[in-house]
Amino acid sequence: MLTFRHTVAGESVTVNVPEDTTDLKLFWDWLNRARERGPIALDTETTGLNIYSAGYRLRTVQFGDAHEAWVLLYEQGGYHAQYAREAIPRCREVLIHNAAFDWLVLDEHAGIRLEDLAPHTTDTRILAALIDPRQPSEGGAGTALKPLSAKWIDPAAPDTQGGLTRVFNSLGFTKETGWAGIPLTHPTYLLYAGLDVILTARLAPVLRRELDRLGVRHQLVTYEHEIARICAVMQRAGLLVDQDYTSTLAGRLAEEAERYATVAARYGVTKVGSSAQVTEALLGMGERLTERTKGGALATDKTVLLPLADLDRDWQRIGARQPNALADAVLRAKRAGKWGKTYAEAFLANLSTAGRIHPTVSPLAARTGRMSVTAGLHQLPSSDHMIRRAILAEPGHVMVSTDFQAVEMRVLAALANVRRMKEGFINGGDEFDIHTYTAKLIKGENATPRHRKIFKGAGFGKVYGGGVATIAKQTGAEEAEIAQAVAAYDRAFPEIKRASSRWQRQAFQNRMVFISATGRRLPLDRDRTYSVVNYACQSAARDLLGQALLNIEGAGLLEYCRLPIHDEVLASVPQRDAEDIAREFQRCMSMDLYDVPITADPEIGGRSWGSLYGADY
């Protein structure tokens, strides 16, 4: 037995590493005693983050309580792996920090089904996110194990990740290669592996007490664990990539980026990504630049360059001026470069051995509770089918996308109890459009599509907390016109302003934390408390999506789900049942929020995701 000692919060703790079957029997005895006393903390160390990549290995499985950890050398196989596999189902209740990762690692590499482990799991990261959902950059503690341990357990808790990076470097590895390369029995590696479970075991009761103290409903905690499991199932399924198409596309985009970069170079811009170079060259050509970035420099982003290139927001010629050839080349080089690198090449780089992408789905990523997805899959261009064309439904399947209709406006109407808005949603029928309704409400039957656009801008302004100037810039309308529209909007829907004041007042009385409709804690920034309207709407919409996912699982459709996208669920469904399944998705995503109907619209596509974006594939 290898044994390490460390001090946590003034107490001596032990990390045991069994070397033979005699040692493993001691582990087994400990496990049987510990599981009677309470939950067992669980963790794994692996060769990296892409669980489905070639050569991926599960290296250690750790078990522990507040004082003792056992690091099982899974990678050695034989008895070590066997004890680990048999120990996990024996734990009645497990504690994991960021459970989805370990669920999926154990599911893929140790034969422990995530469906079996998840119902017995408490995820300390979920508990932490429900106490304070903010990232460190936003003034929160964050939800990583290290800062949470430092805050709640021991200010001197070791930085096991950062500490290992230094060890990796000293052994000639990098932060990336070290996880696979470090010798399995390196003492620091084993000590830190053990400390992680000891810290998790200590964190769980402390965070639970804090949730109780804050009055966070137990129901919300349970709900988040269900959502985490559902998102992990989608991550495990992953998405099929059309590799031939994607390779060709990556090559074509690289060539295009190169071609336009050559044009830009003729004007002295050697790097199209260098804002400083672009600014200097444009000024040298006699162009006037007025927009400023947040940092105070002259801006040369898309909104600045498009007019210089005589292009509108859809990249169509305006005919108002002679296009600036440099602006045009920079725009095109950057777009081709981004699409090629961030999407096409990233798809290929992230491929699993089965030719799939398994993006990390984080169910509680944003401070509003919104989810996030890695590998660019939440940000694929929607103006063109080219990139989404690379993602395929399963053989014999088609893509089905079902999205909520104007969900944030409906949520606003429901939460702020906006009388005339609610009337519209309740009586409006299937084809109801809130922005047309608003335009007619204010302008009468003379309302034009232009009025619709203006009041749509005003509506988004309300949900986002924007002012006249921003709405004017976004819609391209005159400030005076927008000012009138916003005033009319406020008269038509006076409840919104009143709700904003009320919600800000509630937050002030609760140490700047607004409690959402589902009991979620939403901390506000003191200098922009107006954002409470957005937080309330965004987080409620997220919780409706969560409820929809529970309904979808209840209807037996989870196996078809591929991605949650804020107000949409993307699915791959058998072609011959597509109509029926699409109707079921619609049913699962239709619900009621304080009498306001939340409705959903399913779309059946072809084999590729791109087929839902205008092309017929």
Place this chain on the structure above:
DNA sequence: CAGTTCACG
């Protein structure tokens, strides 16, 4: 590592 830009809902 901060700043800028660009892609989405």
Place this chain on the structure above:
DNA sequence: ACGTACGTGAACTGC
């Protein structure tokens, strides 16, 4: 007193 567009992930530049 007044007014503030919200939330992400990712690549690249330049210090």
